[in-house]
Amino acid sequence: MSDVRDVIIIGGGPAGYTAALYNARANLNPLVIEGFNWGGQLMITSDVENYPGYADGVLGPAMMADFRRQAERFGADFLTDDVTRVDFSERPFRVYVGGDEYRANAVIVATGASARQLGLPSEQFLQGRGVSYCATCDAAFFREKTVVVVGGGDSAMEEATFLTRFASKVIVVHRRDEFRASPIMVDRARENEKIEFALSSVVDEVLGTDDGRVTGVRLRNVVTDDTREVAADGVFVAVGHDPTTALFLDWLDHDDQGYLVAEPGSTRTNIPGVFAAGDVQDHVYRQAVTAAGSGTMAALDAQRFLEEQQHAPRVAATSA
Numbered sequence: 001m002s003d004v005r006d007v008i009i010i011g012g013g014p015a016g017y018t019a020a021l022y023n024a025r026a027n028l029n030p031l032v033i034e035g036f037n038w039g040g041q042l043m044i045t046s047d048v049e050n051y052p053g054y055a056d057g058v059l060g061p062a063m064m065a066d067f068r069r070q071a072e073r074f075g076a077d078f079l080t081d082d083v084t085r086v087d088f089s090e091r092p093f094r095v096y097v098g099g100d101e102y103r104a105n106a107v108i109v110a111t112g113a114s115a116r117q118l119g120l121p122s123e124q125f126l127q128g129r130g131v132s133y134c135a136t137c138d139a140a141f142f143r144e145k146t147v148v149v150v151g152g153g154d155s156a157m158e159e160a161t162f163l164t165r166f167a168s169k170v171i172v173v174h175r176r177d178e179f180r181a182s183p184i185m186v187d188r189a190r191e192n193e194k195i196e197f198a199l200s201s202v203v204d205e206v207l208g209t210d211d212g213r214v215t216g217v218r219l220r221n222v223v224t225d226d227t228r229e230v231a232a233d234g235v236f237v238a239v240g241h242d243p244t245t246a247l248f249l250d251w252l253d254h255d256d257q258g259y260l261v262a263e264p265g266s267t268r269t270n271i272p273g274v275f276a277a278g279d280v281q282d283h284v285y286r287q288a289v290t291a292a293g294s295g296t297m298a299a300l301d302a303q304r305f306l307e308e309q310q311h312a313p314r315v316a317a318t319s320a
């Protein structure tokens with residue numbers, strides 16, 4: 001069947017493009033169905049200073065364009081559209097974009113995850129310009145500044161504590177007066193004298209200048225409905241992440257939050273020939289460089305799988 005690819009990669013972020021680079025260099029001519037909004041979470045980031053090799057930092061979108069171009073150079077094909085359905089019941093696997101069917105003997109799922117947003121227009125306007133979803137990435141830009149962290153889970157506590165290494169003051173805004181975070185993480189944050197709490201409060205608006213600089217937040221107390229403005233230089237939204245896995249949940253093993261589960265130490269899913277790479281299977285590290293590493297693993301796992309298939313009798317793949 002000449003129209004059956006060796007590999008289809010679903011997702012155009014650090015994991016997908018790195019998998020494409022490796023598979024393209026292995027002459028597997030991968031098709032990357034990269035999504036209409038390719039680039040992933042780095043498209044809403046400004047400066048990236050923690051990706052090795054970019055010694056002077058790089059803008060997130062520019063870095064993703066570099067990743068894409070590097071894979072293209074070695075022969076990866078791209079389809080800038082969203083996958084609408086998959087059928088992993090047998091090989092070749094089928095991947096659909098609307099009415100168009102694409103087939104491949106191996107599939108790498110690298111659809112990533114997205115940080116939950118507050119859903120405010122002002123938040124969107126100031127994304128990457130003071131509103132961040134990753135303290136590990138952006139904390140260092142807030143030396144001796146005041147920042148707000150939104151959320152009451154472990155991420156919010158961890159990010160607030162981490163931010164105190166740089167910021168002079170961190171205000172944790174949480175919508176309830178009880179925390180979802182584990183007590184030990186809350187205690188650590190409470191003991192930190194740089195951290196203040198605004199409980200039973202939500203951010204009604206991120207305040208900023210017209211040219212895109214955060215100046216503070218307007219908080220609303222959900223019990224009294226009182227509002228007040230708090231000056232701040234940055235807002236870290238830490239209200240959780242959602243993996244982009246709706247299309248795969250009927251086929252692939254996943255945890256209770258919807259993250260795909262790969263065999264430890266590999267990217268193999270429960271369906272032989274289907275691999276999961278990057279944030280779609282990682283809710284712990286969530287970094288571009290770890291996603292890229294995981295994309296490399298998936299490419300090598302897929303390559304090895306295809307080689308094994310050439311020397312093995314054909315067996316139909318089934319969902320567990």
Ligand code: NAP
Nearest residue numbers: 118151152153154155156158175176179180238239240241
């Ligand atoms: P999470 O546990 O789902 O917590 C999300 C927090 O954001 C909750 O406090 C939630 O409030 C709040 N929230 C959700 N939507 C909101 C909205 N629209 N507006 C305002 N607040 C909102 O997410 P997470 O903190 O990212 O943690 C995810 C998982 O990773 C958890 O299992 C966590 O234990 C784990 N984790 C572990 C560590 C560690 O152990 N070092 C560090 C980070 C994360 P409510 O509480 O009112 O729902």
